[in-house]
Amino acid sequence: MTTVRRASGLSGPQKAATLMLALGEERASKLLSRMHDDEVRDVSSAMAQLGSVPAESVEALCHEFAEQIGQAGSLIGSWETTERMLLRSLPRERVTQIMEELRGPAGRTMWDKLGNVNETVLANYLKNEYPQTVAVVLTKVRPDHAARVLALLPDSFAMEVVMRMLRMESPQAEALEGVERTLKAEFMSNLARSTRRDSHELMAEIMNNLDRGAEGRIMAALEEQSSESAARIRSLMFTFEDLRRLDAAGMQVLLRTVEKEKLAIALKGASENLRDQFFKSMSERAGRMLKDDIAALGPTRLRDVEEAQMAMVALAKELAQQGEIRLAEGGQPEELVY
Structure with missing residues (x-):
């Protein structure tokens, strides 16, 4: 009835x-x-x-x-009025989650929002999902964004995703809704919460991506304004010279992964201690060849050296995120339990 x-x-x-x-x-x-x-x-x-x-x-x-x-009469919509209206009918925890999602990456739908998420962040999340799920997501975002995300996925996984995309017919509404619900519940809500980052941590990452001249000027000025903030930012930074604290296994992984040309350029401007640590982690023949490569470079622009070093730092952080190596940031060695 x-x-x-x-x-x-x-x-x-x-x-x-x-x-x-x-x-x-x-x-x-x-x-x-x-x-x-x-x-x-x-x-x-x-x-x-x-x-x-x-x-x-x-x-x-x-x-x-x-x-x-x-x-x-005249209407005014705002974050505050929206939140007040939601609180009249929903629990505060649910309202907080909704407002975090709304304040997240701009976009009308979930797929619009994903299109505004940094490709590295999105790729790091998707690489742990099923290839079919990733295929659905990449068909729903802009082609240029999908291309950047695909390029950051592991090669074998990316190829499986490509094959799923090629064989995929129009995704059923139920499948799309399921993927959308998962992304809302897991990825976007976690992303919204992760945006509330410590300001010193965020500034440390920004400093890591500045050239040495700009970094030096800003840190010197900050030291005068707030020595406490400057010290905290330095403790959170991970620089090229910090690679000297990699253990033997971590150094081997980094050497196997880094492009040999970038390694030579980066070590061109490295300290003797750091160079020696790299050479000690290589065979005598490989170390000799690397020394020859560095010498063959001749005068090298400081900008090229710094770009190569930043690329190596970024690679080390990516390997650490994947659990391949361990990093101890900020000049402090990792604590060990014996």
């Missing part, structure tokens, strides 16, 4: 669905054409499950709608 609903017991989407049915197919179709996909889905779902609504309830709903519009 079809359920009869009263206006007072209708949800927001159900009220919208009722009003559209009251307006008739022609007017309702014009409204639907101006809505976004997620809005159309919510209203359509409510409409399909609405059941029978008494005429007096429809009339009361239309009157309520007209009355609210007539009394509204």
Whole structure:
């Protein structure tokens, strides 16, 4: 038996669905054409499950709608008003999660938001997902963004994703909704929370990507303004010279992974202690060849040396994130338990 609903017991989407049915197919179709996909889905779902609504309830709903519009006058939407309205009907924890998602990467839908997420961040998340899930995601974001993400995935995994994309037909609505729910619940909510980072940690990462001249000037000025902040930022920074604290196994992994040309350029401007540590981790023949490569470079632009060193630091951090090596940041050796 079809359920009869009263206006007072209708949800927001159900009220919208009722009003559209009251307006008739022609007017309702014009409204639907101006809505976004997620809005159309919510209203359509409510409409399909609405059941029978008494005429007096429809009339009361239309009157309520007209009355609210007539009394509204000028409207101002803001984060604060949105949060207050949500708190009237949802638990605070859920409201906090929604507001974090809204304040996250800009975009109307989940796929729009993913298109604004840094490709490295997105790739690091997706590489732990099923290839089919990654294939669905990459078909939904912009091609240029998908290309950058694909390039950052491990080669064998990326090839499997490519093959899934080539064989993929139009993803079913249920599959898309499942992926979308997972991304909302796991990735986007974690991303929103991760944006509340310690300001010193963020500044340390920025400093790691500055050339030495700019870094020196800024840190010297900061030292005068706040020696405590400068000391904390230095403790969080990981520089090229900090690679000297890699253990033997970590140094071997780094040497196997880094491009030999970049290694030579980076060591061109390294301290003798750091150079010696690299040479000790290589065979005598390989070390001799590397020394010859460094000598053959001749005068090298400081900018090229710093770029090569920053690339090696970035590679070391990526390897650490993958669990391949361990890093001790900020000039402090890792504590060991004997």
